[in-house]
Amino acid sequence: MIFDGSSERRGSILVTGGAGYIGSHAVLALLDAGWPVIVLDNLTTGFRWAVDPRASFVEGDVTDSALVRSILTYHEVAAIMHFAGSVVVPESVVDPLKYYGNNTAATCSLLRNAVDCGVPHIVFSSTAATYGSPDVAQVCENTPTRPINPYGRSKLVVEAMLADAAAAYPINYCALRYFNVAGADPAGRTGQSTAGATHLIKVCVEAALGRRELVEVYGTDYDTHDGTGVRDYIHVSDLADAHVHALHLLMDDPEASHTMNCGYGTGFSVLDVLDAVERISGREIRRVMRPRRPGDPAALIADNNLILSRTRWRPRHARLGDIVRHALAWEDQLARRKPGQPVGQREIAA
Template identity: 65%
Template structure:
């Protein structure tokens, strides 16, 4: 077990809040650092301590590390919308790359030995083949992916120069919500397909836009590997335990199920779960979207004792729908 607390940046956001739950449920002490620009204070489990700050605020972050005895950092804070990164790249290099550099430096200065980074399959760009393995070429086709790849490079260099090891977890498409309905995706105007679809199912949207029908896929719509957010959160806890057990070693791992579903197949699942037909509007492709992203997940299965517990598309949709209904009850 870690001899100190875990700092979770972006812990008031979607994936970060689920990681906080997984850590707390596993017995860790957690301090959340979030500027609440896209996160919500009410999304932070009361068992954790919330510090409202930007991760690039060196003084505040370093004081928090010292005050709470932080021995590991899980870094989720950042911007995540691919099309936005294409039209506003500097925002992504500021919020993702530059802010991550500041956080990593704070970790080095304060002697934090373990760092877990929220990376992405977008670092691969348009893959030569699917599924994609960790040692396949990384050629991002959008600033979002590049901003994350640059942070991976920084972590490699820093881990070689300082007594810190890291795990970079490359997410594929994260979806769903906590099965106990304690957290979920709550951001207004979210672009994640399943979130958009359950919003349509609950009357918050009139339709779902399908971007691109001419991809080189079975039905022409984009194919993605959808991983349940609670499974992803569990992977972070296992990654932390691996880092503690392997000082001096670092790892980069894909987080996915190793199978993909097209946009139309996902919307078919939403129709099944809700017993209704969601209106689909077919539009042109979005900038920076590859045809298919599916994980080769053999490395994470071989490295960590992690095994998917929610590997079922309909279950992912059901959990997302339950959270959407809870948001409505909460007036959020």
């Protein structure tokens, strides 16, 4: 089914985790498309200044049922985009219960409140980590899901929970499985701001600007064109746009739910990324070669035919150079931002 713009726009969109990296970009995409937005974020990893001033902001946790219910009812929330959660794979291995709490149990609480308050649609931030180490380089939605870490498993359990809820209650959902998210808003309104972030392009950009001494390359003997791991890098603004299209899809057919990959269907190696950052920044990056890490596949690329066929979503920033340029511009802006610099958002009562 393709969205044709006929959905009636009633109520607001609640964006959980809307002060974080991907969530803040989704807020921009929704606002730019004309939707009223409420952001709920506990600011554990998000930033208050990252929330566009056109959105209303509530500081709080998705597990606070009284708070969530008051937001859903007072603002007549028509749909939820759920980004709140924990996302660092190595941390999930050493502290798995944190991930089952923040990702799985917290989503169960949010879903219960959505059902009880009559919110019919939810767009869920899932991950390609649900596939684990697949036997094929390019994965489609029917590729077996065999996550190899608690992060991936915590998201896969939520996907099952959503499917069960959609079968039992008047709610539908879209789970979007992200591949490697990178870049920043082309207009410089928000970007990846978390200290110590592990995303490769973020790390390379920091190194190019002198904020890291080196970049470690894990594995140089993979069966790829240069021996390093190949990944599908998706621009964060394209990903945010995919969420808006997913929302329209749910509203156009309330009986249907969807699980779709979000990627470009092309891959770049670690060395490709390093070369691109060096070329665009004009600065050399020190590279240190390390052995492979357990569980890292040689290549992980999205088959994106499903989202292309079901929606009118089309990537606008798919060139690696564009992703790197936007990431560099944001990193430079971030370095010049004054700590706690106000951006004029308006606070609201729940």
